[in-house]
Amino acid sequence: MHPFKSFFVLSICLGSSFLAAGQEKKSLSHEVYDSWKSINHPIMSRDGNWVSYEINAEKKDGYLYLYDWENDTRDSVARGAKAAFSFDGQFLVYSIRPHKDSTRQAKLAKKKDSELPKDSLGVWVTASRKITKIPELTSVKVPTKGGHWLAYLTETKEPSDSTELDRKDKSSSEKKKKDASKTRTLVLWNPVEELKQEIEQVESYQISENGKWIGWMRTSGDSTDSVAVELFDTEQQSRQVLFEGAGRAKRLVFDQAETQASFILTQDTSKTKVYSLWYWRSGATAAEEVVHMGSTAMLEDWAVSEHGKTGFSENGERLYFGTAPMPLPESEDSVLENEQPKLDVWNWQDPRLQPQQSVELKKDEKKTYRAVWHVATQKMVQLANEQIPRVDSLMKGNANIAMGIDNQAYLKQRSWEWPAYRDVYAVNVESGEAQKVLEQVQYANRLSPGGNYVYWYDPIGQDWYTNTNDGNNKRNLTASLEVELFNIFHNTPMEAYSYPLVGWTEGDAHMLISDHYDLWKLDPSGKEKPQNLTKGFGRKNKIRFRYQRLNTESPFVEPESILLLGMQEVTKEMGVYTVNLTGKKKPELLMNSAHAYRSFVKAKEADKIMWRRETFSDYPELYVSDRSFKEIRQISHTNPQQKDYWWGNVKMVNWTSYDGSELAGRLYTPENLDPGKKYPMIVYFYERSSDGIHRYSMPSPSRSIVYPSIYASNGYVIFIPDIVYKTGQPGLDAYNAVMSGTDHVLQEYTFLDSTRMGLQGHSWGGYQIAHIVTQTNRYAAAMAGAPVSNMTSAYGGIRWSTGLSRMFQYEETQSRLGTTLWEDPERYLKNSPLFYVPQIETPVLMMHNDKDGAVPWYQGIEFFVALRRLAKPVWMLVYNGEGHNLRGWANRKDLSIRMMQYFDHFLKKRPMPVWMSKGIPTIDKGKKLGYELEEADN
Numbered sequence: 001m002h003p004f005k006s007f008f009v010l011s012i013c014l015g016s017s018f019l020a021a022g023q024e025k026k027s028l029s030h031e032v033y034d035s036w037k038s039i040n041h042p043i044m045s046r047d048g049n050w051v052s053y054e055i056n057a058e059k060k061d062g063y064l065y066l067y068d069w070e071n072d073t074r075d076s077v078a079r080g081a082k083a084a085f086s087f088d089g090q091f092l093v094y095s096i097r098p099h100k101d102s103t104r105q106a107k108l109a110k111k112k113d114s115e116l117p118k119d120s121l122g123v124w125v126t127a128s129r130k131i132t133k134i135p136e137l138t139s140v141k142v143p144t145k146g147g148h149w150l151a152y153l154t155e156t157k158e159p160s161d162s163t164e165l166d167r168k169d170k171s172s173s174e175k176k177k178k179d180a181s182k183t184r185t186l187v188l189w190n191p192v193e194e195l196k197q198e199i200e201q202v203e204s205y206q207i208s209e210n211g212k213w214i215g216w217m218r219t220s221g222d223s224t225d226s227v228a229v230e231l232f233d234t235e236q237q238s239r240q241v242l243f244e245g246a247g248r249a250k251r252l253v254f255d256q257a258e259t260q261a262s263f264i265l266t267q268d269t270s271k272t273k274v275y276s277l278w279y280w281r282s283g284a285t286a287a288e289e290v291v292h293m294g295s296t297a298m299l300e301d302w303a304v305s306e307h308g309k310t311g312f313s314e315n316g317e318r319l320y321f322g323t324a325p326m327p328l329p330e331s332e333d334s335v336l337e338n339e340q341p342k343l344d345v346w347n348w349q350d351p352r353l354q355p356q357q358s359v360e361l362k363k364d365e366k367k368t369y370r371a372v373w374h375v376a377t378q379k380m381v382q383l384a385n386e387q388i389p390r391v392d393s394l395m396k397g398n399a400n401i402a403m404g405i406d407n408q409a410y411l412k413q414r415s416w417e418w419p420a421y422r423d424v425y426a427v428n429v430e431s432g433e434a435q436k437v438l439e440q441v442q443y444a445n446r447l448s449p450g451g452n453y454v455y456w457y458d459p460i461g462q463d464w465y466t467n468t469n470d471g472n473n474k475r476n477l478t479a480s481l482e483v484e485l486f487n488i489f490h491n492t493p494m495e496a497y498s499y500p501l502v503g504w505t506e507g508d509a510h511m512l513i514s515d516h517y518d519l520w521k522l523d524p525s526g527k528e529k530p531q532n533l534t535k536g537f538g539r540k541n542k543i544r545f546r547y548q549r550l551n552t553e554s555p556f557v558e559p560e561s562i563l564l565l566g567m568q569e570v571t572k573e574m575g576v577y578t579v580n581l582t583g584k585k586k587p588e589l590l591m592n593s594a595h596a597y598r599s600f601v602k603a604k605e606a607d608k609i610m611w612r613r614e615t616f617s618d619y620p621e622l623y624v625s626d627r628s629f630k631e632i633r634q635i636s637h638t639n640p641q642q643k644d645y646w647w648g649n650v651k652m653v654n655w656t657s658y659d660g661s662e663l664a665g666r667l668y669t670p671e672n673l674d675p676g677k678k679y680p681m682i683v684y685f686y687e688r689s690s691d692g693i694h695r696y697s698m699p700s701p702s703r704s705i706v707y708p709s710i711y712a713s714n715g716y717v718i719f720i721p722d723i724v725y726k727t728g729q730p731g732l733d734a735y736n737a738v739m740s741g742t743d744h745v746l747q748e749y750t751f752l753d754s755t756r757m758g759l760q761g762h763s764w765g766g767y768q769i770a771h772i773v774t775q776t777n778r779y780a781a782a783m784a785g786a787p788v789s790n791m792t793s794a795y796g797g798i799r800w801s802t803g804l805s806r807m808f809q810y811e812e813t814q815s816r817l818g819t820t821l822w823e824d825p826e827r828y829l830k831n832s833p834l835f836y837v838p839q840i841e842t843p844v845l846m847m848h849n850d851k852d853g854a855v856p857w858y859q860g861i862e863f864f865v866a867l868r869r870l871a872k873p874v875w876m877l878v879y880n881g882e883g884h885n886l887r888g889w890a891n892r893k894d895l896s897i898r899m900m901q902y903f904d905h906f907l908k909k910r911p912m913p914v915w916m917s918k919g920i921p922t923i924d925k926g927k928k929l930g931y932e933l934e935e936a937d938n
Contacts, residue, residue: 025646025672028713030897031643033701034059037638039612041082041620044601048608050126052083052092053622055638058889061100066092066124067635069608069624071608074635075129080122086388087211089126091191095137096120120374121152123191132191138184146210148192149234155184188214188232198231201886208254213890215242215261217249229278229287240282242287248273254311260375262312262319264304272327275304277373279319281623288543290380291373293326297380297432308368313397317375318429320397323382326888351411356803370402372429381432388434394451395469395555401451401469402427404434415805416820418494418812419443424454426469437471443497449555450508453524455740461494464487464513466524475526483515483539483714489688491725493811493818502547503557505581512557517544517783519564521583534564534577535586542569545587550602550609557581563627565597572652574691576629581612590629596694602627614696616650617642617710647671648712652693655744657724658736658738664690665721665741667709668697673751680756680907681745683738683779684704686765688722701892702786702899703885704762704847714900716907717752719745722769727818731771731831738772756780759842760899763787763855763884764814765835766846770863773844774836781906783845783899786855786884788815789863790834794856795821801853801883843873845902847895849882875902877918897931911935 035057042053049069056062065078067073083094098117106116121134128331140152178242186202189195194752205216227243229252243249247267254261259282266273280287293303308322344354357364370391385389386406404425407414414420424438424445437454438445445456455467462485467474472903478485490496501786502512502519511522517538521531538545543566551558564577564587579585593613598620600611607627614620622636650668657663666689670679684706697709708718721741724732738759746754757778759769762785770787773779788794810817810828822830829835844867848860860876867874877898879891888890904910914920915930 025644027715028645028647028699028710030701030893030900032699033893033896035641036699037062038698039419039620039622039636039638042599042601042610042612043083044086044603044608044610045085046087046604046606047089047605048606050085050089050092050634051622051624052066052085052094053636054083055636056081058316059100064094064122065636066126067624070127072633077122077124086142086148086150087144088148090148091126092124093140093142093150094122094124095140096133097124103815104168122170123150123189125191126501134187140896141205141207143207143209143211145209145211148190149188149195149207149211149214150191151186151188151205151207151214153184153186153205155182157182159747186216186218188234190234195237197237199230202226204250204252206252206254208258210258212258213254215252215259216228217252217390218243223772225269227265229265231261240818243278248277249313250275250306251310253310253312255316256314257316257638258282260312260316260319261287262310262321264306264310264321265289265671266306270330272329273306274326275306275309277304277319277321279373279375290378290624291321291371291570295380297371297382298323299382300384305366305368307366308370311397313393314395315398318392318397319373319375321371321373323371324368337552337916349410352807353415353798353803355800356800357801359801374430381429383427383429383432388425388427392446393429394447395449398449400429401447402429403447410440414808416807416811417442418808426451426454426471435469435471437467437469448508448511448524449504452508453511455511455524457485457498459486459497460657462496463932464498464522466511466526475524476519477511477522477524477526478513478530481515481520481530483518485513485515488516489724492813492816493727494813500546502562503549504555506556506559510581512547515539517542519545519547519579531583533581533583535583537586540565543567543575544569550600553604563600565600566592567691572691574694578627591632594694596692613695616697617647619696619698619885635749646713647709648697649673650693650708652690653719653745653748657740659733661724661737663722663737663741665719666690666693667745667749668712668718668720669751670712670715670717675751677751678756679715679717679751680758680903682711682753682758682760682903682907683705683719683721683742684760684765685723685734685738685768686722686761686763688724689720690722701896703887703892704895705765706760706899710896710900714905717749725816727816728765728824728827729831730816731768731775731833733770735772735775738768739778742778756906758782758903760903761785762847766855770829770833770844773842774833774839779839779842781845781903782842783847783902786852786860787833787846787850787863788855788859789832790859791815791817791828791832792821792825793862795828796860797856799854800856834862834866837863837872838869838870840870842874843906844875845899846874846876847879848876848885849879849886851881852884854884894929901931901933 037055040054040056044051051067054062054064061079063076065074065076078093079097080872081097083092085092102117105537119137121137123132136154136156138153138155142150184202186199186205188197202216202218207214215231218228220228227247227249229242229249231240247265249263249265252263256276261280263278264275265278266275276289277291278287279290302323303326305322305324310321312319346354371382373380388406390405391402404424406428407422410421419438419442425434427434427439443457443459455466457464463476465476485498486496499514504511511524513520518532518534521533534545545564545566548563550564561578561580566577574592574597576590577587579587584841595613595615598612602609610624612620613623619638621634623634623740625632648668648671653667654664680734697707699709711718721737723734723737746752758778759782766784766787769784770784770789773795775780795810799806809815817827846860848857850857864876901913905912911933914932917934920930
């Protein structure tokens, strides 16, 4: 453990002394990835006196930190993770991960998952700094709103009590069953008062919000089909049995007042099980069955579902649960597997394509329909059904109206229409009656938090509307406004989205919305005129204000002043502002700087705030202050080793595109740039990204793109231009933006070498690169990740990750063609790089993985085989089992090495690596990597 102040000062002093001694900075290499660290899981205690967070690296053990606000110090423990504070902040509960080296060695030894090193439990008493560690942790739970008790589950393998002779007499299956038996022990623990209870053979457990009750299900006796559902009263330190007998129980829940509990239970011994709902009230001797298959309101052949979410309303008056058609009984197999045909039958009348049905199969098998049991009347009401399959409750279940959603009539259109259509209903929670209030709508439409209004944005008229929940009082709330309520950067062939809804004020009194710059307060009844909450300050000063939600426990916007994040549109500087909901004052500036701010968190019971701040060269560290932001403290220092490496600088560039569009972009240059030298440049792009100029560039192995920090450190300039689009010409639009931006920076900066330029992008960026290299040979090399090369074949394909048809993407969203293939085939051909492959003179490297669920793998294959046939230099990296972006660390590191070797060869004239010059035959796969460089020509 160490205080933060001492640590920080020591780091700075050591760094200064090293550099003073003449230490030369190094370029970032691929070896830094394993040890570069990041912050994870920052949390704040309710009183704001404590902050906890992790700092982890991929290949090294991390640390859990505890920051003490009052003393401005921090302590750490090794390998801590997934921490949670007790309600009053008196202790911190966390997992202790095993050493990464020990886990790695166990995997190398081919240990089973059950034999790998396990997490331990750590409990850190904040005042005394006392730490207790418990091994063999399975899970832990802490009450969120009170109490000092916690519960954790450990699992230990039972030693065999048989002699060697006994074991020889037992059958193999019996021995396996005995050897595999484990003891699951639930421990109830108060670390403040040092009190403990232990219960064995626990299957699952739950703890109430305020910590009064801890409940569990355990196997009763020797039979796995007998269960005991029990409670422990932490105040009285007494136990009570709610149910004991034959059956299996699940989903134990408590109400917020901690006077009621519920669970579901089945007493079927067959594999097909039918559940019922059980209820217990404080003072009762046992739980009682309240809803079962034969209940009055239960639909015929339906039952309580084991997959449905169960929970009480906040006021405890309602118990929500899920129902579903009864599961089919198990079939007796009388046909051998090879005697059964296996096929999918595609039918033109299917609402969902067969691939989509396959992707969603598990979800369909567990589909449930929301129902409610009213505690006072002991009456069940079915809210959702097969006609209205989704019903969402409001006001934490307290509202008398719920929102129903039905999209079944429009499922087929989902293949070509986006966003998907749906009908909206107001569902009476008391009776289950449903009133359709909106029909065939696409965009934001829901019920207000109090259930008094339906509200939605109309993209055609570009206005916000409300209607009372009976559907009889439709009102346009923004007809008088002369500002854009739609996203002015929108440029796809579909109606534009609105700017973000801010939220509703207490009691559904007002609805708050955003335009491009400012916030507005609307009267949902339509009686008051719209009021500009930010007094036009945003539009006047070109500042885009966005609401920062600090109170996550209330469905309403804060009742007094709210926090806004404002970004200056030209300079991209950010500021934090506050504005009063009366709208009588302009926003008050609390702080601003040339940084990106994000992740604001407020202490639940104090005016203390935590957030993150970053720039291209400053890691997004954690900062804290009070709500005035007058005393700001940095509480983390994540990568002090960065000072030893060359980094880079970034600046904004602006230019006019060939078609007259005003564009912006980011230019990254090496930290040690010599203006008298010439540097290679890589142009990376996707769509618009200039707003991210202040975002940190983590030295991390690539999932699919180039990282400016790595390349700038190694003597490259990176240019990232914005791209804007018109319908029907995405390839030309990319060419206009990228080429005009390239012309601009070449003219503006003499240190750029126009003969050593490359292109890099992935997915939509990969497509644009594939198109651009058919139109120009100005770039010496291009790397295109997962490019669509043939829009005619891609149009009729499937997005395998979702099972959806790709038609909607080409007609209405990112591909921006705005029409069907048969209505304008020429448009599809003109925007397909495959048909212009003979014009390509630029060497091309691709990555397209064989499990890509977004862009079909065959798109990369089509492009590769065409280039190969025409003897164009082309390489394609296919990472086995990987999807659209790389996940595996080794694969990401491999891509980073190969991509830099590729650009180093073509842009820095370095020797080719063997994988480029000779390839890697399948017979050498997994044996040779081919990183070694060919001998340079003499």
